[in-house]
Amino acid sequence: MSIFAANEIAIRFGGIRAVDAVSFEVNQGEVFSIIGPNGAGKTTIFNLISRIYQPSAGRLFFQDHDITDVPAYRIAGLGIARTFQNIELFANATLLQNLLIGRHCHSTVGVLSQLVFLPAVRREELKHREKAEEVIAFLGLERYRDTLIANLPYGVRKVVELGRALCIEPKLLLLDEPSSGLNVEETEGMGFWIEDIKKDLGITVIMVEHDMNLVRMVSDRVMALNYGKVIALGTPDEVQNHPEVVRAYIGGEA
Amino acid sequence: MEGAARLLQLVVNGAAAGCIYGLIALGFVLIYKATEMVNFAQGDIMMLGGFVAFSLIAHFGLNYWVGAFLAIMIIAAFGFALDAVILRRVIGQPQFAVVMLTLGLGFIFRAYAGITWGYDSVGFETPFTNKTINLGGLVLGQDNVSIIVGTVLLCGVLYVFFSRTRLGIAMQASSQNQLAAYYMGIPVRTVFSLIWAISAGVAAVAGILLSPVSMIDVNMGFLGIKAFAAAVLGGFGSIPGALIGGVLIGIVEQLAGYFLPAGFQEVTSNVVLLATLILRPQGLFAEGLGKRV
Amino acid sequence: MRYLFKTDYRQDMKLWRHRGDLFWYGLLVVVLLLIPRMLGEFYIGELGGVFIFAIAGVGLMLLAGYTGLISLGNAAFLGIGAYTNSVLLARGVPFLITLPVSGLFTAVFGAAIGLPTLRMSGLYLAIATLSFGSIVGTVFQKWDAVTGGFDGFAVPTPYIFGVPIEGANGIYYLSLAVLIFVLWLSANILRTPLGRAMVAIRDSEVSAQSMGIHLARYKTFAFAISAGMTGLAGALFAHYVRFLAPDAFDVLLSVQFVTIVFVGGLGSLHGAVLGAIFVRLLPQAIAIMRDELPFGIGRMPGLEPSLFGLVLVFVILFEPGGMYGRWIKVKHWFQAYPLKRRTAFRRQKSYARSERLR
Secondary structure, eight states: OEEEEEEEEEEEETTEEEEEEEEEEEETTOEEEEEOSTTSSHHHHHHHHTTSSOOSEEEEEETTEEOTTOOGGGHHHHTEEEOOTTOOOOTTSBHHHHHHHHGGGGOOOOHHHHHHTOHHHHHHHHHHHHHHHHHHHHHTOGGGTTSBGGGSOHHHHHHHHHHHHHHTOOSEEEEESTTTTOOHHHHHHHHHHHHHHHHTSOOEEEEEOSOHHHHHHHOSEEEEEETTEEEEEEOHHHHHTOHHHHHHHHOOOO | OHHHHHHHHHHHHHHHHHHHHHHHHHHHHHHHHHHSOOOTTHHHHHHHHHHHHHIIIIISOOOHHHHHHHHHHHHHHHHHHHHHHTGGGGTTSOHHHHHHHHHHHHHHHHHHHHHHHOSSOBOOOOTTTTOEEEETTEEEEHHHHHHHHHHHHHHHHHHHHHHHSHHHHHHHHHHHOHHHHHHTTOOHHHHHHHHHHHHHHHHHHHHHHHTTTSOBOGGGGGHHHHHHHHHHHHOTTOHHHHHHHHHHHHHHHHHHHHHSOTTSHHHHHHHHHHHHHHHOTTOSSOOOOOOOO | OOOOOOOOTHHHHSSSSSHHHHHHHHHHHHHHHHHHHHSOHHHHHHHHHHHHHHHHHHHHIIIIIISOOOOSOHHHHHHHHHHHHHHHHHTTOOHHHHHHHHHHHHHHHHHHHHGGGTTOOHHHHHHHHHHHHHHHHHHHHHOHHHHOGGGOEEOOOOEETTEEOOHHHHHHHHHHHHHHHHHHHHHHHHTSHHHHHHHHHHHOHHHHHHTTOOHHHHHHHHHHHHHHHHHHHHHHHHHHHSEEOGGGSSHHHHHHHHHHHHHHOTTOHHHHHHHHHHHHHHHHHHHHHTTTSGGGGGGOTTHHHHHHHHHHHHHHHHOTTHHHHHHHHHHHHHHHTTSOOTTTTOOOOOOOOOSSOO
């Protein structure tokens, strides 16, 4: 059952077609990976889905609703969460505060209630705190709870990115290069978490990745992009052995 | 033809004032393009330039051209030192901090000028004071014309410098991509200090050119706020934009003073500034940049 | 050295971290309430001024320190609050109404300023607010039918339930009450999604949006609350100076507010109060020491702004955490003694983060 569909989406930056008539569907509960050389348009697709960019053509569907014109700040409320390639955490806040900001889309109290800190606000704060603690427990981040992000090592920050996205309680999770900058053990750990997210939390994952081991380990289906166009779509084995994909990564015969 | 002549007079006056705004704005833009710092003390550096020239020419009796040249060199060296000693230390701090730092420096410069030269206005003899030039029936003050001509010459020199000399190209490279410039062997920090030096020198030129038109005094630097409007109108990353913005604002100000009721002239630059920021924030000649996440 | 054991989520939500904090804050409030019995009228007057500037400081701290929106035009909000309060009082409206109305009216102005500036960041915002402040200052001067222009505006005495609030003591207690109120509001903001959204906007607008934060709404709110608090300070300021002149609300006053926020310590409420103490007491200290300073420096006009400038420069270069930052370091030194480490607060080398690509 399709939870997300992109239909011929395209975007141009000046003369460059960063994404060119890309169509794909993602099924509920699967891990769908997007691979391709640098500059192929993978992160641009994520930016289109989370509505930071406006596509110049095509439409996006989430749970059968057309979300092409939804503004960026409503995406979290719909149930789509994303992480960023270059870690866009809130550097001057603690880990816990970062996760609590992730709960923002579930906040129901109004401005005036918050100004005077009514008991309803207090109750909601406790609820958000409990949910954030669940995510902390899931990812094993207890010891860093009150540390400023600026003082955390890179590998931990990647995990916090993931945690913050999980706090949104998303139905669809967009992971942008989750293993970049991580060593072999950390990448394996990331792979286990992605599997747990899929199996235990039932979240659909779309992942942009370069590390083919990780892709093979967790993905159900893979899509390969080159120069903004789709060049292959199928199971990891099918795509990896596809001649176009090989040519894009390694180069073809003269 | 009376009306047209009057209008032309206003335009020339406005263009002259605008050239000063443009020169100060040029200083802003040079530093901003390179280091993303905005030097809120640019107007005060112009003031120091004017005072130093005054000391050299009126006090020590040097020839105008020699005195002017020396003053420019002194202020340029001062700009270099400012960057090397103080501004270099705040790299990495948020932009707000740099804004406040330069504001604070501006206060200090004003106080220093007050102690050294007093709080009265001063002036000195220039080859253009109180002389006029007759252009096809139109009588223009030579001081205004000297400002325009001086600005054009200076810009010509800067253009040739940035596009043809090795140092100029190194400066462009450092502005665009610090890391790559380092890799190419460019001593980026020294280059930035040199950019500050050029910027300060340009401000000194503005101060010297301005002196026949309006006397030099401690609060001269408040022109800097109008120069902001110029830089924003031109688009903060654009060098020709800064000048064109300045000239436009100068002209609009003069016309506003003539056509609109009293009191509106002083808010003209602010209104233009706000309008630009709201309607076309990238200015007239924008550099379009966006973050890739 | 105290180690904080946390056993309940509620501990993180409280306004004080532990019983010790509560004791010290309580003691402070008691001392402040008793001071008017101990010190003379001049000092009480000065402290009243400190409280008023602290209120404005808190307003700017929320805007600049917590939301990252630089404003060089907050003096305009002080003026709007001052004139609104005074004009309404002169028309016979009771003080208990004019005070909140001044705050709310200024807040609306703040929101109005917030709206066109939504897409501006850092530098451009600073310039825009600078311009705005300038324009409002000119309006105060020119609109003399309402504001009295350069002739000034005599501020009527406020009455609360028939009791006149005048003299140094009256202003002192009134300002203290409003300061405590404003601090309470701010502390509430900071422990709710509202405050976290503001911090998110400061640190990364893109990911704030992806978390569901409506940038326009929260930026406008930040401006509104900042303006509102500054407006309240303005209403009190009117009674402090008793006679309003339009050129009091100029860019130099805005710079004083920014100095409060910077010198106090960007990003902390304590910083706003500490900064206000510093900014208000520096001129007094200069006045007292004027004759003792060598080389006749004390008699120099322009000494005050240059000292402000010097302090700004030193704070930014050497102690960007401001007074509160320094206080934290000192406290930590005492608490950790003799186990303190030299690198406990070492500044990490940071690289210029481009604000062009936000």
